Structure formats: structure tokens, C-alpha cells
Amino acid sequence: MSGNKSELKLWGGRFTGETDPLMNLYNASLPYDQKMYNADLDNSKYYTEGLLKAGLLTQEELDEIHRGLEIIRGEWASNSFVEKDGDEDIHTANERRLGEIIGRHIAGKVHTGRSRNDQVATDMRIYCREALDNMAKILKDLVGAILQRAEQEIDALMPGYTHLQRAQPIRWSHWLNLYATYFTEDFKRLKQIRERLNVSPLGCGALAGHPYGIDREHIAERLGFDGVIGNSLQAVSDRDFVVEILFWCSLFMNHISRFSEDLIIYSTAEFNFVKLSDAYSTGSSLMPQKKNPDSLELLRGKSGRVFGSLSGFMMSLKSIPSTYNKDMQEDKEPLFDALLTVEHSILIATGVISTLTINKESMYKALTMDMLATDLADYLVRKGVPFRETHHISGEAVRKAEELNLSGIDKISVEQYKEIDSRFGDDVVDVFDFEVSVERRTATGGTAKSAVLKQIQKLRAELSS
Numbered sequence: 001m002s003g004n005k006s007e008l009k010l011w012g013g014r015f016t017g018e019t020d021p022l023m024n025l026y027n028a029s030l031p032y033d034q035k036m037y038n039a040d041l042d043n044s045k046y047y048t049e050g051l052l053k054a055g056l057l058t059q060e061e062l063d064e065i066h067r068g069l070e071i072i073r074g075e076w077a078s079n080s081f082v083e084k085d086g087d088e089d090i091h092t093a094n095e096r097r098l099g100e101i102i103g104r105h106i107a108g109k110v111h112t113g114r115s116r117n118d119q120v121a122t123d124m125r126i127y128c129r130e131a132l133d134n135m136a137k138i139l140k141d142l143v144g145a146i147l148q149r150a151e152q153e154i155d156a157l158m159p160g161y162t163h164l165q166r167a168q169p170i171r172w173s174h175w176l177n178l179y180a181t182y183f184t185e186d187f188k189r190l191k192q193i194r195e196r197l198n199v200s201p202l203g204c205g206a207l208a209g210h211p212y213g214i215d216r217e218h219i220a221e222r223l224g225f226d227g228v229i230g231n232s233l234q235a236v237s238d239r240d241f242v243v244e245i246l247f248w249c250s251l252f253m254n255h256i257s258r259f260s261e262d263l264i265i266y267s268t269a270e271f272n273f274v275k276l277s278d279a280y281s282t283g284s285s286l287m288p289q290k291k292n293p294d295s296l297e298l299l300r301g302k303s304g305r306v307f308g309s310l311s312g313f314m315m316s317l318k319s320i321p322s323t324y325n326k327d328m329q330e331d332k333e334p335l336f337d338a339l340l341t342v343e344h345s346i347l348i349a350t351g352v353i354s355t356l357t358i359n360k361e362s363m364y365k366a367l368t369m370d371m372l373a374t375d376l377a378d379y380l381v382r383k384g385v386p387f388r389e390t391h392h393i394s395g396e397a398v399r400k401a402e403e404l405n406l407s408g409i410d411k412i413s414v415e416q417y418k419e420i421d422s423r424f425g426d427d428v429v430d431v432f433d434f435e436v437s438v439e440r441r442t443a444t445g446g447t448a449k450s451a452v453l454k455q456i457q458k459l460r461a462e463l464s465s
């Protein structure tokens with residue numbers, strides 16, 4: 001990459017001066033775009049098929065080009081591709097190497113009508129498509145692991161929180177389903193982005209279109225695209241798909257960060273609801289007793305860098321004049337970094353959630369009778385009292401328990417309840433059961449076992465559609 005001799009460069013014809021060595025480094029994207037080598041080679045493979053169809057190559061030339069491309073693919077795959085001075089990016093490196101293998105006369109025809117502008121836009125879409133497919137697969141496994149726990153541990157009850165204050169009893173599975181729902185939405189959103197980005201810019205040249213009437217639709221189909229981009233200027237300008245992926249990554253990290261934060265809290269000695277496996281914890285270099293939830297803290301912490309990638313690239317993109325400008329090369333590092341970070345985060349989260357253990361007793365012990373104050377109000381609603389009134393009456397019961405120094409509203413006697421309000425009956429004692437409270441919420445989305453199982457079923461169906 002350090003070569004500054006202009007004649008080494010594919011675009012060197014009009015240049016007489018040499019490039020500043022630092023400029024070469026500054027300009028080069030090969031160190032990070034080489035991971036798109038497969039996409040770039042496929043691009044050339046099917047683009048040259050199009051050239052053959054347009055009468056711009058002979059069958060022998062095409063065969064020779066394809067032979068060369070597969071040799072290059074093998075070199076990248078086996079880590080034996082030798083980079084040379086003048087290799088700016090994956091496109092120039094592959095083209096230079098093809099010339100060495102099959103001769104520059106034939107290799108020089110590959111780029112007929114193609115520009116690196118439509119080439120890179122195409123490679124990126126091919127690369128992203130595959131990255132998203134892999135992401136969808138591992139994300140599905142994460143949700144699968146969560147749902148499996150939700151099914152197995154459906155009997156564990158724990159407090160549900162608002163404002164991080166104990167609010168109402170829920171099932172642990174209900175909490176699991178909260179994140180299974182978020183991640184399933186992420187999964188669906190991923191599919192939509194994939195669908196939107198799967199259109200081909202190839203055959204649009206530098207910006208103005210193709211001068212040899214190439215069959216863009218046919219090439220697109222061969223490359224696995226669902227169609228072609230309808231405007232050549234837009235085809236080479238557009239990086240919205242990168243922004244969408246970065247936003248997707250950011251939103252996913254937002255979800256995983258909240259998931260992690262809950263589990264960090266639940267794993268403290270004060271809560272003691274869950275215990276992380278050793279595989280996803282680390283110790284302290286000073287305090288021998290410590291076991292820290294580093295995996296979860298990293299899941300929470302890494303969200304910051306992904307949000308940074310999104311906002312950073314949006315800044316790079318915002319005032320680029322149409323059409324291709326070199327600023328657009330800045331799409332790659334944030335994108336690749338975000339994809340890798342999210343991929344690792346999904347795998348780590350899957351490991352954490354499949355190996356942690358829960359402490360059902362601690363979860364249950366954290367439930368307190370005041371969390372049934374709403375159920376007490378609901379009891380009177382069932383007797384025909386308007387909720388606004390019952391809310392007030394139930395509040396009185398809470399106050400009375402405090403006044404009498406009782407441990408909870410369940411310790412108020414039936415007689416005392418009748419004094420608070422004559423509509424309380426002997427059956428008021430039935431309210432003070434956490435299981436009953438949870439089981440009452442049978443409406444879709446609630447905590448009753450039947451409702452939780454339905455959610456699991458629905459999410460599974462959404463993931464396999």
C-alpha cells in the first residue's frame with residue numbers, strides 16, 4: 001500500500017506526480033474492505049457474464065476470467081493473497097491480481113462499463129445481505145434459548161418493577177418474554193432491512209448508466225438480488241442501507257443493554273434472583289470473594305460504541321454532494337465494527353442466558369403483600385364498586401397496616417376490613433395469594449400461565465415465518 005508511483009495505480013494514466021506516502025495509507029481501504037473479497041469476486045463473475053451477453057467478451061475470455069477469479073478466491077481463503085503497492089482497495093487488488101494470472105489483455109476488459117462506484121455499492125449490499133442472514137440466524141438462537149427457559153421455569157414468581165420499585169407479582173417467564181418480544185421485533189426488522197437493501201446498483205457505471213445496453217436485471221438475478229435500482233445516480237450515491245443497519249445495530253444494543261442491566265441488578269446479593277455461570281463472569285484482582293458480571297457489563301457498555309458508529313456515519317454522510325465522493329468509504333469501518341460487536345454480543349447473551357441459574361426462593365421472598373394492593377382494589381371492583389373508589393379504599397388498608405405496625409395488608413383482620421368498608425366480605429383473605437394474582441391476568445399479554453404460554457407460542461411462530 002505504500003507504493004506512490006502513479007503508474008502502479010489503475011487510475012494512474014493522467015497522473016505524473018507521486019502520491020504522498022501518508023496519503024496512500026490515508027486513502028487505502030484494503031486493510032478493512034478485504035473482508036468483502038467474496039462479494040467482489042462474485043460481482044466480477046456475474047458482471048462479466050453480462051459483458052458476454054452484450055457481446056463485449058468471448059466465451060473463451062469469460063472462461064479465462066472465471067478461472068482467474070476462482071484462483072484469487074482460493075488465495076484469499078487460504079490467506080496467501082499477496083498485497084502489492086498500488087492495491088488501494090479490494091477492487092483494485094483483485095483486478096491487479098487477475099491481470100497477473102490471466103494476462104492484462106483479458107483482465108483489462110472486466111471493468112468495461114463498470115466503475116468502482118457501482119462496484120463498491122454492489123459489493124457492500126452483497127456483504128451486508130450475508131451478514132444480516134447470519135445475524136438473523138444467531139438472533140433466532142438467542143430468542144430460542146430465552147423461550148426455552150421461559151417454558152421450563154414458568155412456575156417461578158418474582159416482583160415486576162416500575163421505577164425499580166416493587167410493583168406487581170409476575171412470572172420470571174414473563175420477564176424473559178419481555179426481551180424475547182424485543183428480540184423477535186429486532187428479528188422481523190432485520191428481515192425488512194434485508195429485503196430493502198437487496199436491489200442491485202450494478203451496471204450504473206460511475207454515475208450516468210451503462211453505455212453498452214447491459215442486461216442489469218439479468219446480472220442482478222444471477223447475483224441473488226430481487227431487482228435493480230432504478231436511477232443510476234441514486235445507485236452509486238445511496239448508503240441508506242448502511243445507516244439502516246447501523247440503526248438496527250444500535251436499537252438491538254439498546255435492548256440488550258436494558259436486558260443486561262436487569263440481570264446485573266438481579267444478580268446482586270441484595271436481589272439474588274440469578275447467578276451467572278463462571279463461563280460469563282470474572283473475578284477481582286484484589287478481592288478474592290468477588291464474582292463480577294462482566295459479560296453483562298460489556299453488553300451494556302458496548303452499546304455506546306455502536307451508537308457512536310451510527311451517529312458518526314450519519315455525520316459523514318450528511319453533506320456529501322451527489323453522487324460518489326470518497327467520504328463514502330467511511331461507511332465500512334463503523335459498519336464492520338458494529339456488525340462484529342453485535343454478532344459477538346448476541347452470542348455472549350445467548351451463552352449468559354442459557355447457563356445462568358435462578359433462585360426461585362429469593363424471587364418469591366422478594367414478593368411483598370403491598371404488591372397485592374391493586375388486587376385488593378380489584379376485589380371490590382368485582383363487587384360492583386367503581387375502581388377510583390376501590391383504589392382509595394385499598395390505599396386506606398395500606399395505611400391502616402402501617403398504622404397498626406402490621407407486616408402487610410394480609411394481616412388486617414376480616415373485621416377490620418369490614419370497618420374500612422362494609423362491602424368487604426370473609427372471602428377478602430383469598431386476595432392475598434401471589435399465584436392467584438398472577439393467574440388472574442389471563443388477557444393476552446398477561447402473567448397467567450396460559451397467557452405466558454401463548455406468548456411463547458406466538459413468538460416461536462413469528463421466528464419461523
Ligand code: ARG
Nearest residue numbers: 029089116117120324328329
Ligand atoms: N474503496 C472505495 C470505497 O470504499 C471504492 C470506491 C472508489 N471509487 C472512487 N471513485 N474512487 O468507497
